[in-house]
Amino acid sequence: MQAKAREVYVPPVLQDLRAGTAELHIALEKRLPFFSDALDTQAFVQLMQAYYGFYLPLESALLRSAAIPADFDLPPRLKAPTLRTDLHALGVSAEALQGLPQCEQLPVIDSSAACLGVLYVLEGATLGGQILRREISARLGLEADNGAAFLDIYGAATGRRWRDFIEYLGNRPISADERTAVVTAAQTTFSCFERWLESREVLA
DSSP states (O other): OOOOOOOOOOOHHHHHHHHHHHHHHHHHHHHOGGGOTTOOHHHHHHHHHHHHHHHHHHHHHHHHTTOSOTTOOOGGGOOHHHHHHHHHHTTOOHHHHHTSOOOOOOOOOOSHHHHHHHHHHHHHHHHHHHHHHHHHHHHHOOOTTTTOGGGGTTGGGHHHHHHHHHHHHHHSOOOHHHHHHHHHHHHHHHHHHHHHHHHTTOOO
């Protein structure tokens, strides 16, 4: 008798997030220029400047919101400081960094559910960075020590930290309304990010 495949339990909030963001995720991924033949070091710097202009104000908004759940440790998951270090390594001066445009059209973070929706997108992007890291290393010779640490921000712990986040999300008691708020915040994060990158003219 054939053994039945073990069913993996997927929390409802994660099912909703996957279903609610799949289309937006795929659409944005297709437009990101990491695999474009036109991507050289200069274009990569412009792309990372645009990323910085989104991550810095968004992470600042998360910290200011007072919506981060009390038992969630956000500081070790902030990405803007690493982007700043990368841009310095790529030759962007502190003064130029200070003057970079920052996104003003950000998701509304008015609850812990919204906070978690935003984090779902940011943490998921970190997981995807592993594939991009190999491409940028092979094509531009950039590694964690000379301008591409952002793409490998958690290093060997990437998979574990993603699983930790998903486990945290799945173990939280979340009502149906809160699930909707989580998904809406994730969708808005994708939309705001794509519009911002488009405005900076860095998308393919």
